[in-house]
Amino acid sequence: MTETYRKTPLQLSHGCVVMSMSPDLLGDGLSRMRRDLLELVASSGARGVVLDFSAIEVLDATEFAEVRGTISVVGMMGAKCVVSSLQPGVVGTLVDLGVDISDLVGARDLDDAFVRVGAAARDSVNGEPD
Amino acid sequence: MTAGSKGGRIRFGGPFHPFPTLPMTTYSETTTSTHQSDPDALKVLYGLSDEDLAHVRSAGEFLLPDIAKLVDQWYDWLQLLPEYEEFFTDGEILRHVKDFQLDYWSSFFTGTVDATYVEDRRRVGETHARIGLPLQTYFAGMNGFLTLMAQALSAGSPDAPHGRAEVERALNRLVHLDTGIVVDAYTQMVSHTIQQQNRMLMEMSTPVTQIWRGILMLPLVGIIDSKRANDVMSATLGQIASTRARVFILDISGVAVVDTAVANHLIQITQATRLMGCESIISGISPAIAQTVVELGIDVGSIRTTATLRDALADSFSRVGVEFSGSH
Numbered sequence: 001m002t003e004t005y006r007k008t009p010l011q012l013s014h015g016c017v018v019m020s021m022s023p024d025l026l027g028d029g030l031s032r033m034r035r036d037l038l039e040l041v042a043s044s045g046a047r048g049v050v051l052d053f054s055a056i057e058v059l060d061a062t063e064f065a066e067v068r069g070t071i072s073v074v075g076m077m078g079a080k081c082v083v084s085s086l087q088p089g090v091v092g093t094l095v096d097l098g099v100d101i102s103d104l105v106g107a108r109d110l111d112d113a114f115v116r117v118g119a120a121a122r123d124s125v126n127g128e129p130d
Numbered sequence: 131m132t133a134g135s136k137g138g139r140i141r142f143g144g145p146f147h148p149f150p151t152l153p154m155t156t157y158s159e160t161t162t163s164t165h166q167s168d169p170d171a172l173k174v175l176y177g178l179s180d181e182d183l184a185h186v187r188s189a190g191e192f193l194l195p196d197i198a199k200l201v202d203q204w205y206d207w208l209q210l211l212p213e214y215e216e217f218f219t220d221g222e223i224l225r226h227v228k229d230f231q232l233d234y235w236s237s238f239f240t241g242t243v244d245a246t247y248v249e250d251r252r253r254v255g256e257t258h259a260r261i262g263l264p265l266q267t268y269f270a271g272m273n274g275f276l277t278l279m280a281q282a283l284s285a286g287s288p289d290a291p292h293g294r295a296e297v298e299r300a301l302n303r304l305v306h307l308d309t310g311i312v313v314d315a316y317t318q319m320v321s322h323t324i325q326q327q328n329r330m331l332m333e334m335s336t337p338v339t340q341i342w343r344g345i346l347m348l349p350l351v352g353i354i355d356s357k358r359a360n361d362v363m364s365a366t367l368g369q370i371a372s373t374r375a376r377v378f379i380l381d382i383s384g385v386a387v388v389d390t391a392v393a394n395h396l397i398q399i400t401q402a403t404r405l406m407g408c409e410s411i412i413s414g415i416s417p418a419i420a421q422t423v424v425e426l427g428i429d430v431g432s433i434r435t436t437a438t439l440r441d442a443l444a445d446s447f448s449r450v451g452v453e454f455s456g457s458h
């Protein structure tokens with residue numbers, strides 16, 4: 001178990017769990033990532049989760065469905081989930097293909113994501129970004 | 131394991147073509163099909179045999195000595211057309227064009243259709259396209275010259291080549307081949323110009339501007355179709371990523387018609403910007419547009435809309451934390 005934790009890029013920051021999505025961990029890796037993420041959310045009692053997409057330039061349909069699933073599971077555990085730093089190309093094609101994205105919360109960058117995750121996170125952020 | 135290792139899936143996004151579903155070939159150069167500039171293929175296309183070319187040469191032996199007279203006659207005919215006033219009034223130009231025409235017919239009567247021959251005709255087409263000479267006039271002109279040549283041949287001179295019918299048919303074929311090359315070059319030139327204008331129009335139609343730190347604005351003018359909406363979205367998302375804007379004002383006061391399709395495009399754009407952490411404000415909603423949208427039963431949901439650009443600006447300034455003293 002400790003080994004898998006080391007492989008999944010998870011960090012606790014500002015009272016939130018930050019998961020850096022990396023191209024290598026998408027696909028089959030996602031289900032393992034999700035398990036690790038949920039365990040950390042449960043054990044840390046974090047109220048917010050930030051999925052950082054800054055390294056993702058391509059996302060396929062199944063991967064996006066997986067991400068969606070992760071977001072709703074995090075929601076069921078009582079934490080708010082924010083997707084951060086999505087690339088324009090990814091967003092553009094999601095909309096182009098008619099994927100419903102209206103219920104997702106997006107953030108420009110990590111600072112913005114911490115603000116959007118909500119009160120639980122905001123309390124520990126020192127001041128507003130910018 | 132990499133995400134790219136699985137086949138058969140729809141990919142979202144990509145490093146080089148952010149919008150792979152867009153027709154990327156829209157602005158590509160017009161492709162040249164094989165028989166447009168290959169002399170041999172052209173000869174086959176117009177049924178021009180070596181025998182025909184020999185006929186053309188024999189006609190040339192008869193016609194070329196007096197070709198200047200024919201060209202003059204042709205200009206007499208041309209003077210009757212309204213286009214003459216527009217293109218040939220300058221004496222200098224007229225002399226130049228006449229010289230050019232003499233060269234043209236000398237090359238025509240050599241009866242050698244090779245790469246240079248085709249290239250010369252293409253240049254004629256490009257010139258006509260550049261000066262905007264109507265194709266109609268060009269066709270009529272070629273037809274006129276063909277008639278003049280036939281008249282000269284039938285004048286009954288003892289030097290006239292034998293088998294007039296065959297000679298005329300050969301001349302016809304070669305003139306048509308010339309016409310085909312010229313028209314092809316003409317239309318290519320015109321469509322090239324249209325492509326350039328399209329590209330310019332696209333760049334001019336999406337002026338996403340940063341008007342304040344964290345605030346982007348795009349005044350939309352004209353008609354929104356799905357291609358334009360795509361252009362707008364890609365320009366906007368790119369700017370949001372590079373400026374990390376918090377607010378995007380989309381001013382639609384200059385948009386001609388807002389129907390279901392346009393409303394859907396606008397909703398999609400706002401959803402996309404929101405996913406990048408940038409709130410959209412749609413400003414310039416006129417009473418007519420508001421009424422149409424409600425009548426069409428379009429759910430604008432949580433999209434922030436304002437009647438005037440001023441309200442949108444005030445709203446965005448308060449969102450990025452800029453305070454003004456006094457009322458706005």
